[in-house]
Structures are given as structure tokens and as C-alpha cells.
Amino acid sequence: MFLQRTTLPWKSLHLRRYTQSTATAVLLHDAGSPLTLLEGEEESFPRPDPKYAETIVAIPRSTSGKSIAAKERKAGRLPSIVFEQEDGQHGGNKRLISVQSNQIRKLINHLGRIFFLSRLFDLEVRSAGFDSVDIVEKVRVLPRKLHLHAATDAPLNVTFIRAPSHAFLKVDVPLVFRGEDVSPGLRKGAYLNTIKRTVKYLCPADVIPPYIDVDLSEMDVGQKVVMGDLKVHPALKLLQSKDEPVCNIVGSRVSDQKKSK
Known part of the structure; x- marks a missing residue:
């Protein structure tokens, strides 16, 4: 039943630089056999909310640098880069682009920052402006790094x-x-003592989960959840220790103990 919930934005996070070195493709599998949810598992794992299945529109950018970036932002555009998967076979191919500031801001506000960095989007690079029908490149992408203004x-x-x-991606x-x-x-x-907000997995691109549920409904005082306890698609590979704690239930707060005396 919880699969119908939308992803929950965590507005309380105040980090300024959000990075997915995590979102780097590191190996390939047989492109002729894409990995998807196994039969009968569609109801077992969260799926991306189609409400946010938006195409990000971009235009090519020929040069980079601080002054160019400042001009782009002043014009309502964000300087961006699209990288090829870094698997040693594609030479780190990259394309300089600019995207619309309002569109990225809207997606971040709706999804939440860390959910934005684990969500796949279609990207269209258009040659003659955002409204152009001449598409230079159309590709599915994962946001890898997001840099926000500190103030x-x-x-x-x-x-x-x-x-x-056919790509495998490291994703938080x-x-x-x-x-x-x-x-x-x-x-x-x-x-509840929350130790982790994200967990790093190696994911087939077609089955990146939008989030992972942590079930607290049967947890008592002193119990904990470790990374190996999390229920995920079997194609995902945990890249952290399975014994690393995610959260635990800690005894009554000191203030509550004083009240009870």
C-alpha cells in the first residue's frame, strides 16, 4: 500500500553541496538483456512516481569558466555537463550544456534534494533554444552533482x-x-536515532529505486536496523558494510525520565 506514496522531501537538510560521485557508471552488463523488476516483484519494491517523469530541456554551451557561468545564471540558465559513463571504454565523453534554472529549481523543490539525485530523467539537448524542435541529443540521465548557493x-x-x-550506476x-x-x-x-539518510548501491540503470523503506513498526527499545536488513531488488549490490547501522531505538530522553520521577 505504501507504494502509492510520493517520495518525501526532507526540507530539514541544510547541506550546500550534494554530490553523487555515487552516480558514476562503473561497469556494463549484456546490453541485450536489460535488468528490470522480476516477475511478481512489481508490488514488492517502490517505483518512481510517474508524476515527476519530466523531460529536462537543455541547449549546447560552447565554453566554460566563471564569467560564462555567471552570465548563464543571470540569463536564467544553469551551466551543466553531461558525462559519458566512466567505464574506461568511452573516454569520459562529455557535453557542455545549459538547462533552465526554473525547471531544475521546481524539480528540486518537488522531489527533495537527495531524491532529485537518485531520479532518472529524460534529457533533450536542443540546438537553437529551449523551444527549438531540432534535437541534438536525447538521452536518459541521472543527476550526479548539485551545487547550491550557500545562503x-x-x-x-x-x-x-x-x-x-546497460549501465550499472553507483547511487546513494x-x-x-x-x-x-x-x-x-x-x-x-x-x-529514533537516525544514523543514515542514504545507502550506497550499485544499481542497474533500469531498476534504480526512488527510495528504500525502513520499517520501524516492530522495533523495540535497543533494537537497530543495519544495511543488510534493508529490503531491495536482488540486482542491487550494497557498496557499504552490511553491518553498518541505519538507525536504532534509543531509551527515553533524559527530560522524559525526569518527568516520570
Whole structure:
């Protein structure tokens, strides 16, 4: 039932530089056999909300540099780069582009910043302006790095990496915690100690999860969730220790203990 929920933006995060060195493709599998959800698993794992299946429109950019970037931002555009997958076979091919500031800002606001960095988008590079019908390149991409203004949180630049079906990508997948209202430990007055907000996986491009659910509904005081406990598609490979903690239920707060005396 929770699969119908939209991804939850975490507005409380105040990081200024969001990076997916995580979003780097590192190997390929047989392009003739794309990996997708296995039969019967469609209801077991979260799927990207089609509400945010938006095509990002871009225009080519011939030069780079601080002055060029400043002019782009002043004109309502974000200087951006699209990288080829860095698997040693494509030479790090990249394309300089500019995207529309308003479009990227809208997607970040709607999805939440870390969810934006784990979401696949279609990208169209148009030769003669954003309204042009002449498309230079049309490709699926994953946002790799997002740089925000330290004071205003306005996006300053964004980097994408091409995400064809045959690519495997390192992705920091966001965690969504649920079941707080029925957790035995939390109902006793304990509190949730959140240790991780994302977990890094090697994902086939076609099955990157929009988020991973962390079920707290049966957790009692002193219990914890580790990365190996998370339920994910079997094609995903955990790139961190399976014993690394995600969260735990900690005993009553000191202030609550004093009140009970």
C-alpha cells in the first residue's frame, strides 16, 4: 500500500553541496538483456512516481569558466555537463550544456534534494533554444552533482551522467522511515536515532529505486536496523558494510525520565 506514496522531501537538510560521485557508471552488463523488476516483484519494491517523469530541456554551451557561468545564471540558465559513463571504454565523453534554472529549481523543490539525485530523467539537448524542435541529443540521465548557493539554496550548477539500460550506476538511495506510530519502542517513550539518510548501491540503470523503506513498526527499545536488513531488488549490490547501522531505538530522553520521577 505504501507504494502509492510520493517520495518525501526532507526540507530539514541544510547541506550546500550534494554530490553523487555515487552516480558514476562503473561497469556494463549484456546490453541485450536489460535488468528490470522480476516477475511478481512489481508490488514488492517502490517505483518512481510517474508524476515527476519530466523531460529536462537543455541547449549546447560552447565554453566554460566563471564569467560564462555567471552570465548563464543571470540569463536564467544553469551551466551543466553531461558525462559519458566512466567505464574506461568511452573516454569520459562529455557535453557542455545549459538547462533552465526554473525547471531544475521546481524539480528540486518537488522531489527533495537527495531524491532529485537518485531520479532518472529524460534529457533533450536542443540546438537553437529551449523551444527549438531540432534535437541534438536525447538521452536518459541521472543527476550526479548539485551545487547550491550557500545562503539562498538557489541551484548554481548541475552535472548529469548518461544512464543507458546497460549501465550499472553507483547511487546513494534515500531512506524513508515508516511505522513510527506503531513502533513498540517509540510508543514506550523511546526515540529514533537516525544514523543514515542514504545507502550506497550499485544499481542497474533500469531498476534504480526512488527510495528504500525502513520499517520501524516492530522495533523495540535497543533494537537497530543495519544495511543488510534493508529490503531491495536482488540486482542491487550494497557498496557499504552490511553491518553498518541505519538507525536504532534509543531509551527515553533524559527530560522524559525526569518527568516520570
